[in-house]
Amino acid sequence: xxxxxxxxxxxxxxxxxxxxxxxxxxxxxxxxxxxxxxxxxxxxxxxxxxxxxxxxxxxxxxxxxxxxxxxxxxxxxxxxxxxxxxxxxxxxxxxxxxxxxxxxxxxxxxxxxxxxxxxxxxxxxxxxxxxxxxxxxxxxxxxxxxxxxxxxxxxxxxxxxxxxxxxxxxxxx
Numbered sequence: 001x002x003x004x005x006x007x008x009x010x011x012x013x014x015x016x017x018x019x020x021x022x023x024x025x026x027x028x029x030x031x032x033x034x035x036x037x038x039x040x041x042x043x044x045x046x047x048x049x050x051x052x053x054x055x056x057x058x059x060x061x062x063x064x065x066x067x068x069x070x071x072x073x074x075x076x077x078x079x080x081x082x083x084x085x086x087x088x089x090x091x092x093x094x095x096x097x098x099x100x101x102x103x104x105x106x107x108x109x110x111x112x113x114x115x116x117x118x119x120x121x122x123x124x125x126x127x128x129x130x131x132x133x134x135x136x137x138x139x140x141x142x143x144x145x146x147x148x149x150x151x152x153x154x155x156x157x158x159x160x161x162x163x164x165x166x167x168x169x170x171x172x173x
Contacts, residue, residue, distance in 0.1 A: 004120055005047060007031040009039040009065065010054040010081065015105070019052075022109050028116070036060035036068075043069065048076050049123055050116070052103070055082035055089070063089065066098045077119055079103055 006028050008019050016032045023030060031046060033039035036059060039051070051069050055062035066078045080093055083105035093099045100122075101115060146153055157165040 003027070003029045004049055005029045005031065006050045006052060006116070007033065007039055007042055007046075007048045008052050008081075009033045009036065009057070009062070011035060011057040012054070015054070015081075019112075022112060023116075026113065026116070036062075036065035039065065040068070040072075043073055043076070048073065050077050050079065050119055052079040052081050055080050056084060063093055063098060066093070070098060077123065079115075079119070081105060081107075 004027060006023075008016055008030065009032075010016050010019075011034055013034060016034065020030055020032065031042050031048065033042055036053070036057065039053070042048070043051070051066065051073075053062040053065055053069075057065075060068075062080050062082070066080065069076055069078055077100045078098060079101045080090070080099045081103045090102045094102065100119065103112065103115065143154065157167070159165050
């Protein structure tokens with residue numbers, strides 16, 4: 001199983017330390033940043049699966065930061081973490097695709113761990129779906145190429161009862 005990577009962004013060091021302590025026994029590689037700028041540097045140098053950002057930070061707020069993350073690293077899922085639950089901001093953030101989930105401070109450790117498990121299950125399903133889509137596209141390309149080289153190879157004649165009809169003359173051609 002590959003190592004899961006999470007980047008937590010919060011201007012408060014005690015919040016970052018609490019997150020690290022909460023998840024110390026979990027199978028995640030944790031990155032911490034105290035500003036959006038520091039987080040962008042980490043994202044440039046590491047492949048991150050999930051970005052969890054505080055909303056109210058000096059400099060760049062969390063929503064603006066997560067918009068940048070979505071543009072620059074579209075495969076990284078994004079969660080906003082805030083102590084100031086603004087329902088309208090949450091609705092807009094989710095509806096506009098900036099964030100996948102919303103987490104409020106203070107969080108419950110069990111709730112945080114379950115949310116992370118669900119997010120990584122979703123990431124696994126998304127990756128598996130992409131593999132299946134790629135396989136399907138390759139198979140479709142193969143079928144199209146075979147049909148181009150051998151017209152009618154995939155057509156099947158059936159009689160009125162639905163049985164396959166084999167034309168022996170065509171087999172000999």
